Amino acid sequence: MEECVSEHILVTGGAGFIGTHLCAALLERGAHVTAVDSLTAGRLPALGRLRQHKRFRLIEHDITVPLDWESPVSAVVHLASPIGPAHVRDHPVRTLMAGSVGTVNALEIARRHRSRIVVMSSAEVYGDPLVQPQVETYSGNVDPTGPMSGYQEAKRFLEAMTMAYRREYDVNTGIIRPFNVYGPGMLASDRRVVAAFIAAALAGQELVVNGPHAVRSLCYIDDFVKGLIAMMESDAAGPINLGAPEGTAIGYLAELVVSTVGTGTVRVGQSPETGGAARCPDIGLARGTLGWEPSTPLDDGIRATADSMRAMLESRATVTFDVPSAWMALIPDGFELECRADSVRTALKWLTDGCPALAPRILSPAGELVPWTNVYLARDNIRHLDGLDTVLTGDVILTALPALAGG
Numbered sequence: 574m575e576e577c578v579s580e581h582i583l584v585t586g587g588a589g590f591i592g593t594h595l596c597a598a599l600l601e602r603g604a605h606v607t608a609v610d611s612l613t614a615g616r617l618p619a620l621g622r623l624r625q626h627k628r629f630r631l632i633e634h635d636i637t638v639p640l641d642w643e644s645p646v647s648a649v650v651h652l653a654s655p656i657g658p659a660h661v662r663d664h665p666v667r668t669l670m671a672g673s674v675g676t677v678n679a680l681e682i683a684r685r686h687r688s689r690i691v692v693m694s695s696a697e698v699y700g701d702p703l704v705q706p707q708v709e710t711y712s713g714n715v716d717p718t719g720p721m722s723g724y725q726e727a728k729r730f731l732e733a734m735t736m737a738y739r740r741e742y743d744v745n746t747g748i749i750r751p752f753n754v755y756g757p758g759m760l761a762s763d764r765r766v767v768a769a770f771i772a773a774a775l776a777g778q779e780l781v782v783n784g785p786h787a788v789r790s791l792c793y794i795d796d797f798v799k800g801l802i803a804m805m806e807s808d809a810a811g812p813i814n815l816g817a818p819e820g821t822a823i824g825y826l827a828e829l830v831v832s833t834v835g836t837g838t839v840r841v842g843q844s845p846e847t848g849g850a851a852r853c854p855d856i857g858l859a860r861g862t863l864g865w866e867p868s869t870p871l872d873d874g875i876r877a878t879a880d881s882m883r884a885m886l887e888s889r890a891t892v893t894f895d896v897p898s899a900w901m902a903l904i905p906d907g908f909e910l911e912c913r914a915d916s917v918r919t920a921l922k923w924l925t926d927g928c929p930a931l932a933p934r935i936l937s938p939a940g941e942l943v944p945w946t947n948v949y950l951a952r953d954n955i956r957h958l959d960g961l962d963t964v965l966t967g968d969v970i971l972t973a974l975p976a977l978a979g980g
């Protein structure tokens with residue numbers, strides 16, 4: 574790739590799945606990169622490697638709060654958002670805030686520094702499409718109050734506000750509509766379909782397929798990042814679809830995962846989680862404007878993703894919490910207390926995010942409820958560790974003391 578030492582790129586959501594791959598690609602071509610991330614989803618194994626790079630900086634910050642950013646920046650890429658049906662249904666308010674207030678704050682940085690900004694919308698703006706494949710001029714079939722409306726309307730607002738900044742303030746904006754992106758670095762705890770299937774297969778469990786004929790467009794991460802960088806380097810306004818033009822049936826994906834991993838079984842179930850409408854992009858605009866199209870075959874991509882997840886599971890640091898049995902009763906299907914995080918702080922955030930039933934039960938030492946975003950155990954309450962920023966390199970045990978266990 575071309576060397577561009579003077580570039581400084583700000584990536585909101587830079588600790589996430591797409592963000593860590595994008596940051597790595599930008600560093601490789603000589604750019605300075607600052608990731609701004611609240612670490613609510615975390616993607617820490619890859620982030621740990623990025624943090625060793627001298628041109629990389631991480632700012633832990635919630636982008637729904639304005640960022641005091643003074644250094645010149647050549648481009649902003651706005652990725653920060655909750656994602657995945659399960660997370661979006663659990664946290665629609667946070668999702669709408671990231672897409673609305675968070676987008677305005679990212680756009681303001683680009684406006685102040687006269688820089689290019691590329692924002693990440695989603696194929697979800699098409700809702701349950703009545704047109705196949707979806708071309709960018711199709712305005713979608715969206716329910717503004719449905720279960721996914723928190724995400725869909727966040728992305729529609731993001732697009733509208735981005736176009737407003739372009740028209741009214743002459744900001745050099747670009748909008749991407751990604752379809753499903755997958756690849757190495759996805760966590761087993763990620764509840765999106767590819768990661769969920771691979772995690773289940775690696776654990777020798779059932780892959781529950783809801784709507785085996787439902788179709789998804791699955792784009793390998795390396796292909797996707799090339800399209801994202803091409804968009805960053807262009808002046809195109811978009812929106813531009815980025816995705817695999819040929820759809821993959823969910824039933825076929827499940828079979829492919831089982832045969833690639835070598836364990837697991839496929840069962841057709843009823844939950845809506847992986848069902849839904851067929852989504853397939855028309856990528857004519859990406860081909861014509863950016864000279865982009867994906868090239869990684871699905872079976873190669875699934876193999877690389879499964880290998881990476883297996884390696885992560887084998888080398889993980891296990892954080893075990895001693896959870897009172899009263900809490901366990903609140904959790905319907907049992908609860909695996911595990912995460913892959915590079916610090917105690919992130920592990921705690923992951924825990925409360927991954928199992929919201931726990932969050933309202935956590936009390937401060939003064940006995941007051943602590944909102945999930947602020948859940949930090951006090952230093953004295955952590956055994957066998959020195960503090961919240963302690964790096965987790967092996968198996969460790971944390972004990973949540975009774976004083977913090979809540980009623």
Ligand SMILES: NC(=O)c1ccc[n+]([C@@H]2O[C@H](COP(=O)([O-])OP(=O)(O)OC[C@H]3O[C@@H](n4cnc5c(N)ncnc54)[C@H](O)[C@@H]3O)[C@@H](O)[C@H]2O)c1
Nearest residue numbers: 586588589590591611612613614635636652653654753754
């Ligand atoms: N991966 C896909 O298949 C896909 C498809 C369509 C759209 N997208 C969009 O691409 C972007 C990145 O997706 P991803 O797959 O990397 O998701 P991800 O969850 O792995 O990464 C998102 C990151 O944003 C951070 N974040 C969330 N809210 C934040 C906030 N308020 N302030 C700062 N950081 C915050 C999270 O901590 C996380 O690190 C998202 O905007 C998503 O909607 C992704």
